[in-house]
Amino acid sequence: xxxxxxxxxxxxxxxxxxxxxxxxxxxxxxxxxxxxxxxxxxxxxxxxxxxxxxxxxxxxxxxxxxxxxxxxxxxxxxxxxxxxxxxxxxxxxxxxxxxxxxxxxxxxxxxxxxxxxxxxxxxxxxxxxxxxxxxxxxxxxxxxxxxxxxxxxxxxxxxxxxxxxxxxxxxxxxxxxxxxxxxxxxxxxxxxxxxxxxxxxxxxxxxxxxxxxxxxxxxxxxxxxxxxxxxxxxxxxxxxxxxxxxxxxxxxxxxxxxxxxxxxxxxxxxxxxxxxxxxxxxxxxxx
Amino acid sequence: xxxxxxxxxxxxxxxxxxxxxxxxxxxxxxxxxxxxxxxxxxxxxxxxxxxxxxxxxxxxxxxxxxxxxxxxxxxxxxxxxxxxxxxxxxxxxxxxxxxxxxxxxxxxxxxxxxxxxxxxxxxxxxxxxxxxxxxxxxxxxxxxxxxxxxxxxxxxxxxxxxxxxxxxxxxxxxxxxxxxxxxxxxxxxxxxxxxxxxxxxxxxxxxxxxxxxxxxxxxxxxxxxxxxxxxxxxxxxxxxxxxxxxxxxxxxxxxxxxxxxxxxxxxxxxxxxxxxxxxxxxxxxxxxxxxxxxxxxxxxxxxxxxxxxxx
Numbered sequence: 375x376x377x378x379x380x381x382x383x384x385x386x387x388x389x390x391x392x393x394x395x396x397x398x399x400x401x402x403x404x405x406x407x408x409x410x411x412x413x414x415x416x417x418x419x420x421x422x423x424x425x426x427x428x429x430x431x432x433x434x435x436x437x438x439x440x441x442x443x444x445x446x447x448x449x450x451x452x453x454x455x456x457x458x459x460x461x462x463x464x465x466x467x468x469x470x471x472x473x474x475x476x477x478x479x480x481x482x483x484x485x486x487x488x489x490x491x492x493x494x495x496x497x498x499x500x501x502x503x504x505x506x507x508x509x510x511x512x513x514x515x516x517x518x519x520x521x522x523x524x525x526x527x528x529x530x531x532x533x534x535x536x537x538x539x540x541x542x543x544x545x546x547x548x549x550x551x552x553x554x555x556x557x558x559x560x561x562x563x564x565x566x567x568x569x570x571x572x573x574x575x576x577x578x579x580x581x582x583x584x585x586x587x588x589x590x591x592x593x594x595x596x597x598x599x600x601x602x603x604x605x606x607x608x609x610x611x612x613x614x615x616x617x618x619x620x621x622x623x624x625x626x627x628x629x630x631x632x633x634x635x636x637x638x639x640x641x642x643x644x645x646x647x648x649x650x651x652x653x654x655x656x657x658x659x660x661x
Numbered sequence: 662x663x664x665x666x667x668x669x670x671x672x673x674x675x676x677x678x679x680x681x682x683x684x685x686x687x688x689x690x691x692x693x694x695x696x697x698x699x700x701x702x703x704x705x706x707x708x709x710x711x712x713x714x715x716x717x718x719x720x721x722x723x724x725x726x727x728x729x730x731x732x733x734x735x736x737x738x739x740x741x742x743x744x745x746x747x748x749x750x751x752x753x754x755x756x757x758x759x760x761x762x763x764x765x766x767x768x769x770x771x772x773x774x775x776x777x778x779x780x781x782x783x784x785x786x787x788x789x790x791x792x793x794x795x796x797x798x799x800x801x802x803x804x805x806x807x808x809x810x811x812x813x814x815x816x817x818x819x820x821x822x823x824x825x826x827x828x829x830x831x832x833x834x835x836x837x838x839x840x841x842x843x844x845x846x847x848x849x850x851x852x853x854x855x856x857x858x859x860x861x862x863x864x865x866x867x868x869x870x871x872x873x874x875x876x877x878x879x880x881x882x883x884x885x886x887x888x889x890x891x892x893x894x895x896x897x898x899x900x901x902x903x904x905x906x907x908x909x910x911x912x913x914x915x916x917x918x919x920x921x922x923x924x925x926x927x928x929x930x931x932x933x934x935x936x937x938x939x940x941x942x943x944x945x946x947x948x949x950x951x952x953x954x955x956x957x958x959x960x961x962x963x964x965x966x967x968x969x970x971x972x
Contacts, residue, residue: 388800388803487679490676494676494680494951495680495683495944495947495948496906496907496910496948496951497906497910498910499909499910499913499928499944499947500944502913502932502944503687503941503944504687506940507688507937507940510932583807586809587811590914591913591914591917592933603809606815613815613818613819614823617819620812620815620819621816623812624808624809624812624815627809628804628807628812631806631807631809632803632804635803635806635807
């Protein structure tokens, strides 16, 4: 009993922590122009690599740009990118997985062999290959990560669709005269998305990490945009004289990814049918 | 068993064929005329005649399916084409083989680091669930999965090489050169593995044969190491294939940071210099290794776990 309570508390605590961090980053991203003390791309060459001061709370980088402002504006780049990549991959994955599972047959065969093929490459390696042929840059990097990211959602959704479509209520709705499109939209999809939502949440964290990594390699967001991975790469030359240049952007990436993972973990536990009873009883208590 | 292995082996041929088609088509996804782009890269001014001649020289004047078959034929004979940039004219395959050992060493040593961390920590937190140690381990794994490998590598470099001066900043050669790179990759990997070891150990410890072993009066130590661990490691082994892919991805960053002449660094360098044949070769090679590793893991899994039956 006590151990269970402990476990719940621990899980809730980390979910709370994740939500707080995420909310903070969201707030910072939304109100960046009001919070940031400087323009993130304003150079001040006489103030290069200056230490912390009241003018520059976290110092300046090698071009005299305010580090704090760049970190703040960085949230404005990373968060939307993460949402766009994971969101698009999620939608494509759900559509393809549903089509594949619902209609079966040759369509299913073709789509699933395509998934097998894409999963034969480590994801980031294939993304790198796509960037290599289309050229570096943000939009190509986003495209590459979407192109390699949708497969896991599709597989998972397909599996759920296969079991849901055999359920009696689907037969019932069909007997009432519902068409395929109606059944899929109103009865299949609502029943299969919940397990993939936590996946999408963690997918956002992964996408932010991947974009930062690609930008770090010079293949994603291009300078002078204040993107965290780009900043990290700029800063690594000065690691001895000004370690904060690489420490701070890395910290920002880690905290963002961590918050998405924690929230995703909590959502997965919440959607886990094995834990349903526990949550239901907890809700009873609240009522 | 043999039948399963044969079946599994037969299944990878269509996959490898698809992999080769996808890798081949990458070269032709480039917006614009590949022959002209390659021509420009050699620093020549593209006149229509010269481009045409170059196209014929590269065998690019044939229709695409014929080009693919020619390329595949070459591939099956160990010819992956030649580099068109930094290492101009060198065969791609030999460039890859030159660098693969560095990546392999990195992957194996990272795996060792990961197991050294994740086995003790995973077991420890599984036998004391919900204890302080358990929470610390779980918190550690949360951070471990979120930490960017390219950042961790730089931090380790800053501390151990720049400040303490214990290890070389970068390069390739002795044991000291591989410690930081494999620690970088191994720690990230350990975060995932520790969670797996913990949850699968928890699952096993709930089984009835563990209760029997306890009732028999065996010591907790024997129960854990002799009875529980072996079974707990099976789920860990099943994701080894995925983790290997993760290692190959991570190697890209680690090799760039530590300037290790591996296949990941070769890939990034050739992307920067738009050396498409080398990119193509690296991607194909990595996918090939990844597919084969997964095949071996699947087969050995069936071999070692008598409960698994594939028909």
